[in-house]
Amino acid sequence: MTATRVPRRDHAVATRRSSFSAGDRVFRAVSVTAATVVLVAMAAIAVFLVIRSVPAIRQDTTNFLTTRAWLPEEARPIFGIAALLFHTVVTSALAMIIAVPVAVGVALFTTFYAPRRLSAGLGYLVDLLAAVPSVIYGLWGFFFLAPNITGLTLWLSRWLGWTGIVHYRLNNTPNNLSDLTAGVVLAIMILPIVSSITREVFRQVPRDQVEAALAIGATRWEMIRTAVLPFGRSGVVSAAILGLGRALGETLAVAIILAPAYTISVHLTEGGGITFASNIALKYSEASELGIGALLGSGLCLFAITLGVNFGAQLLIRRRKEA
Amino acid sequence: MSALPPIPAHPVTPAQPGLALPAALTGRRLPSWAPPAVTAGAVAVAGLLFAATPLQGRAGFVVVTALLSVGSQTALSFAVEGRRRAVDRMFSAFVYASFAVAAVPLVLILWYTVLRGIGAINLRFLTVSMFRVNPDNPGGGIYHAIVGTLEQAALATLMAAPIGVLAAVYLVEYGRRQPFARAVSFFVDVMTGVPSIVAGLFIYALWILTLGFQKSGFAGSLALFILMLPVVIRATEEMLKLVPAELREAAYALGVPKWRTILRVVLPTALAGIVTGITLGVARIMGETAPLLLLVGTNSRIETNPFASTDAQRLQEALPTFIYEQFRDAVGNPDTPAAQRAWGAALTLIALIMLLTGLARLIARLARVRG
Numbered sequence: 001m002t003a004t005r006v007p008r009r010d011h012a013v014a015t016r017r018s019s020f021s022a023g024d025r026v027f028r029a030v031s032v033t034a035a036t037v038v039l040v041a042m043a044a045i046a047v048f049l050v051i052r053s054v055p056a057i058r059q060d061t062t063n064f065l066t067t068r069a070w071l072p073e074e075a076r077p078i079f080g081i082a083a084l085l086f087h088t089v090v091t092s093a094l095a096m097i098i099a100v101p102v103a104v105g106v107a108l109f110t111t112f113y114a115p116r117r118l119s120a121g122l123g124y125l126v127d128l129l130a131a132v133p134s135v136i137y138g139l140w141g142f143f144f145l146a147p148n149i150t151g152l153t154l155w156l157s158r159w160l161g162w163t164g165i166v167h168y169r170l171n172n173t174p175n176n177l178s179d180l181t182a183g184v185v186l187a188i189m190i191l192p193i194v195s196s197i198t199r200e201v202f203r204q205v206p207r208d209q210v211e212a213a214l215a216i217g218a219t220r221w222e223m224i225r226t227a228v229l230p231f232g233r234s235g236v237v238s239a240a241i242l243g244l245g246r247a248l249g250e251t252l253a254v255a256i257i258l259a260p261a262y263t264i265s266v267h268l269t270e271g272g273g274i275t276f277a278s279n280i281a282l283k284y285s286e287a288s289e290l291g292i293g294a295l296l297g298s299g300l301c302l303f304a305i306t307l308g309v310n311f312g313a314q315l316l317i318r319r320r321k322e323a
Numbered sequence: 324m325s326a327l328p329p330i331p332a333h334p335v336t337p338a339q340p341g342l343a344l345p346a347a348l349t350g351r352r353l354p355s356w357a358p359p360a361v362t363a364g365a366v367a368v369a370g371l372l373f374a375a376t377p378l379q380g381r382a383g384f385v386v387v388t389a390l391l392s393v394g395s396q397t398a399l400s401f402a403v404e405g406r407r408r409a410v411d412r413m414f415s416a417f418v419y420a421s422f423a424v425a426a427v428p429l430v431l432i433l434w435y436t437v438l439r440g441i442g443a444i445n446l447r448f449l450t451v452s453m454f455r456v457n458p459d460n461p462g463g464g465i466y467h468a469i470v471g472t473l474e475q476a477a478l479a480t481l482m483a484a485p486i487g488v489l490a491a492v493y494l495v496e497y498g499r500r501q502p503f504a505r506a507v508s509f510f511v512d513v514m515t516g517v518p519s520i521v522a523g524l525f526i527y528a529l530w531i532l533t534l535g536f537q538k539s540g541f542a543g544s545l546a547l548f549i550l551m552l553p554v555v556i557r558a559t560e561e562m563l564k565l566v567p568a569e570l571r572e573a574a575y576a577l578g579v580p581k582w583r584t585i586l587r588v589v590l591p592t593a594l595a596g597i598v599t600g601i602t603l604g605v606a607r608i609m610g611e612t613a614p615l616l617l618l619v620g621t622n623s624r625i626e627t628n629p630f631a632s633t634d635a636q637r638l639q640e641a642l643p644t645f646i647y648e649q650f651r652d653a654v655g656n657p658d659t660p661a662a663q664r665a666w667g668a669a670l671t672l673i674a675l676i677m678l679l680t681g682l683a684r685l686i687a688r689l690a691r692v693r694g
Contacts, residue, residue, distance in 0.1 A: 027582035028497055034489035035498070035507045038556070041549060042510050045521065048528040105421025113418050122422070124684075129429050131676050133610025134519075135646050136436060136669045142650075143657045144435050151380050188428045195425070219411035242516065249518020251613035252647060277520045277613065284617055292532075299524040303517070310516035314509060 049300040056293025064297065068262050070279060072287070072294040079294045081301055083262040087179060087273035088302075091254065092247035094183025094268070095190055100240045102187075103194035108224060110195075111202040123199060130192035138256030141185040146176040146257065153180065153269040166269050177259035177271040185253050190243035197242060201235030202228060234320045241313035245306045251277035276302040351403050358396055365392035389420065436670050439657070443667025453623035453645075458652040461660040465668045467625040468645035472672075474629045475540050475619070475641055476609050479547035484601050487555030488590075494556070495563040496585055508560075514553040522549040523614030531618070538620045540629030540639030546614035551604045558600020562593040595690025602683035606676045612643035621648045642672045 057064050059077055067080020110123040153166070153174055161167035168174060205228050213223040254275050260282055261272030274282075280295050287295060369388040372378055378387065393416040401409035448464040456463035490507070498504025526546040530536050566589050574584040590597070622638040631637040646668045653662035 021580050021582070024580050024582045027585070028493075031489045031493035031497060032503075034486045035493040035504070037486055038490060038507055038510050038514060038552065041552070042514055042517075044529065045517065045525040045549075048525055048533065049521075052528040052532055102421045102424050105418050106425045109418045109422040113415070114422075125429065126425050128677070128680075129425075129432075131606060131610075131673070131680050132432060133612065133643055133669075133672060133676070135610070135612040135643050135650075136432070136673065139646070139650060139665060139669060140432050140435055142655075143439075143662075144431070151383070188432075191425055219407055221411040221414040222407065224414070245516040245518075249516075249520060251518070251520045252616075252643075256647075256650060277518060280520055280524065281613055281616055292527075296524055296528055299521050303521045306516055306518055306521070307513065310513045313516075314512045317512075318509070 045303060046300075049296055049303060053293050053297035053300050056290050057297045059290060060294070068264060070262055070274075070283065070294070072291040077290060077294070081276070081298055083264055083274055084276045084279050084298060085301070086264045087258070088248055088275040088277075088305075090179050090268065091182045091186055091258075091273070091275060092244055094180065095186035095247040096240060096244055098184060098187035099191045099194055099243060100236075103191050103239070103243070104198055104236060106191070106195040107198035107202050108228070110199055112220065112224065112228070123196070126195055127192050129188065130196075134189070134250060135252040135256070137185050137189055138253040141181055141253060141257040142177070145185065146181050149176055149181065149184075150174050153178075157269065165266050167267060168270060169267065174269065175259070175271045176269070177257055179258070179268045179273050182254050182257045182273070182275075183268075185257060186247045186250055189250060189253065190246045193246060194239045194243040197239035198232070198236050201232045201239070205231045234316055238313040238316040238320070241309055241316070245309045245313065248309065249277055249302060249306050251281050254278040255281040276305075350405065350408075352408075353400055353403055357399065361396045361399065362388075362392045365389075365395060393420075433673075436666065436673060439663070439666035440668075440670030443663045444670060448664075448667055449671070452625045454625070456623065458649070458661050459659070461663070463623075463664065465642065465645060465664070465671060467622070468640045468642045468668065469671070470625060470627060471540055471619070471629075471639040471641040472609060472643070472675075474627070474639070475544045475547060475615070476605055478541060478544035478629055479551055479608055480601065480605055482544070482548045483551040483555050483604065487552050487601075487604075488559050488597060490552075490556045491559035491563055492585060492590075494560050496581070496589065511553045511556050514549075515557070517549070518613075519546070519550055519611050520613040520617075522546045523617040525549065526614065527617050537632035538618055538638060539632035540619055540626075540641075542632075543615045543619040543639075543641065544629065546618055547608040547611060550611060550614070551608045554604040554607055555601055558603065559593070559597050562596030562600065563589060565596070566592045595686050599683045599687040599690075602679055602686065606679040606683070609676050609679070610643055610672060612647055615641050615644045616647065619644060621645070642668055642675075646672065 056072070060067075060072075060079055061076045062069075062078050062080060064080050066082050067078060068083040069078050069080060070084075071078045106126055110119045110126075114122050153168075153176060156166040157168045157174075166180070209227040209231070210223060213227045214220075218226065255278035258273045258275070258278055259271045260274050260278070262274055263272065265272075276298050280299060283291065284295055365388050368391055369384055372387065373384055378384075393413065396416070397409050397413045400412045449469070450466050451464035452467035453463040453465075454467075490511075494504050494508055498507070523546045526542055526549070530542050530545060531538065536542065570588050570592060571584055574588045575581070579587070619641055620635065620638045621644055622636065622640045624636065626637055626639045628637075629639055631639065646665050649661045649665035649668065653659045653665060656662060
C-alpha cells in the first residue's frame with residue numbers, strides 16, 4: 001500500500017515546489033558542485049601527475065620500467081621502478097599473508113565468539129590500531145621490532161633456510177631492516193581496516209541461516225563453514241583488497257624501517273629494499289627538477305596500481321550489495 | 324533465503340555440556356575441567372623442554388606452549404568426542420589465538436611509546452620550540468609543532484567539512500538512483516584508498532610546480548583536505564540515510580521547501596553523527612606525515628601563520644614531520660636526546676588523536692541516547 005502512495009505524494013510535492021523554489025535550485029546546484037569536487041579531484045590527480053612527470057621520464061636514458069636504480073641527478077639520468085615495484089609488492093604481499101587470516105579470526109571472534117557485552121569494546125580495541133600514525137609504527141618497527149625479532153629470523157634461517165627466502169647469506173649480519181620486518185609492520189597497520197570491514201560483513205549474515213545450522217546440530221565451526229563463510233567470502237576478499245591498497249601506499253613506516261637498497265633479492269630477512277612511497281619520502285629533499293619529475297612519475301605508477309586495486313575492491317563490493 | 328521457514332520463537336542454541344540429556348543423544352563430552360588442565364600440562368611440558376633443550380626465549384615459550392596445548396586438546400577431543408568436536412575445538416583455538424595475536428602489537432606499541440615518551444614530556448617540552456636548540460643536545464620542545472598540526476588540521480577541516488557535508492546531501496537527498504550520484508559515490512570509495520603520499524605529490528604538482536606557490540602549512544592542509552574529504556562524505560552519507568523519511572515528509576506536507584527541510588530538519592537531526600564523522604576524519608589526517616614532508620617542510624621556530632612561506636625560517640612545523648626529523652637526527656640510536664624528543668612527540672600525537680577519537684565516540688553515544 002505504501003509502495004503506491006509514496007511516489008504519488010513525492011510527485012505532488014515536486015510539482016508544487018517547482019513553481020516557487022529559486023532557493024531549491026540554488027541549494028541543489030551548490031550540493032551538486034560539492035559532489036563534483038570528488039570527480040574533479042580524482043581526475044586532477046591523474047592529469048597533473050602525468051603532465052609533470054612525462055617530460056622527466058622522456059629524459060631517462062634507460063627503460064623506466066625495468067631499471068633497478070634511481071640516479072636522476074647524474075649527467076646521464078638513470079632511473080627505473082623495477083626495484084620499487086618488487087619491494088612494494090613483496091612487503092604488501094607479506095602484510096596480506098599475515099594480516100588477512102588474523103583479521104578474519106578477529107572478526108569471527110568479535111561477532112560469534114566473544115560475549116555479546118564485550119564484543120563492541122573488543123572490536124574498538126583493534127580499531128585503536130588505526131589511530132596510531134604511520135610514523136610511530138615506523139619508530140616502533142625500527143627501535144623495538146627489528147632488534148627483537150633477530151631470534152626468530154635466525155631460527156627461520158637455520159631451519160627454513162633451504163627455502164631460500166628466509167636465508168641469511170654469509171657476511172650479511174641480521175639487522176632486520178628488511179622486507180620481512182616492513183611486511184610485519186604493514187600487517188599490523190592494515191589489520192584494523194581488514195577486520196572492521198570483515199566484521200561488518202559477518203554481522204549481515206542472515207540470522208536464520210546461522211540458527212538453522214546450529215539447530216540441525218552443527219558445531220560452531222560447521223556453522224561458520226556452512227553459513228558464514230559462503231555468505232561473507234566476497235566481502236572478505238574485498239576487505240583484503242582494500243587492505244592491500246593501504247599497504248601498497250604506506251610511506252613513513254616503510255621509509256624508516258627498510259634500509260634503502262635498489263636491488264632485487266628473494267632473501268626477505270636480509271636488510272635492504274625500497275618501495276614507491278619510501279623512495280619518494282627519502283629522495284624528495286635532495287631532488288633536482290628532473291628528480292622531482294622522476295618521483296612524480298613513480299608516484300603516478302603507485303597511483304595507477306592503488307587505483308586499480310581499489311577499483312576492483314569497490315566493483316566487488318557493489319556487485320555483492322546488488323546481488 | 325525467503326523460502327526458508329520462519330525463525331522459531333525460541334532461538335535454538337547448541338547443546339550445552341551441562342544439559343541433562345541422555346548420553347546417547349549428546350555423545351561423550353570432555354569434562355569442563357579438561358581444557359584448563361591440558362593447558363597447565365602444556366605449560367609444564369614446555370617449561371621442561373626449555374630447561375632441558377637449547378630452546379629459549381619468552382616468545383618461543385608462549386608459542387610452544389600454545390601449540391602443545393591446542394595439539395593435545397585436539398587429540399584428546401578426537402579420542403573422546405570424535406572428529407567433529409575436535410575440529411571445532413581446534414578452530415575455536417585459532418579464533419581466540421588470532422584475537423590475541425592482534426592485541427599483542429597494540430599493547431606493545433602503546434606500552435613502548437609510553438615507556439619511551441613519558442620521560443620526555445613535561446610542561447617545558449609542551450610549551451617551548453626547538454629554536455636555537457642543537458639537535459644533539461637535550462632540551463627544546465614541541466610547541467611549534469603542536470601549533471602547526473592544530474592549525475593545518477583545522478584548515479583542512481574548514482575546507483573538507485562543508486564540501487563533504489554538501490556532497491553527502493546531494494548523494495542522499497537529490498541524487499538517489501541517478502547515474503551521476505552513483506559515479507560520485509563510487510569515486511568517493513576509490514578516493515578513500517588514495518595513498519597519502521600521492522595526495523602530497525598531487526598538491527606538489529598543482530600548487531607548487533604549476534601555480535608557483537611556495538611550501539607552506541596551507542599547502543599541507545590542501546593535501547590533508549584531499550585525504551579527509553571522502554571520509555567526511557561517507558560518514559555524513561551514512562548519517563543522513565538514518566534520518567527517517569517521515570520527518571522529511573512531514574516538513575513537505577507543511578509546505579516547507581526541500582532546501583529548508585534539509586537545512587532545518589534533516590541536518591539538525593543528523594548533526595551529532597556528522598560531527599562524529601568529521602572528528603574521526605580529523606583524527607585520521609592528524610597523523611599523516613608523508614604529504615607534510617613534501618609540502619610543509621620543517622622549521623625549529625614557532626610560526627603561527629599557516630600561509631607564511633617567504634623563506635625556510637617561516638615555515639610551519641607539524642608533529643608528524645617533527646617526529647620524523649628527530650628520528651633522522653637520532654641516527655638509529657634510541658638513547659640520544661633527539662630520539663627521546665621523537666618519542667615524546669609521538670606520545671603527544673597519539674594522545675591527541677585518541678582524545679579526538681574518544682570525543683567522537685562520546686558525541687555519538689550522547690546523540691544516540693537522545694535520539
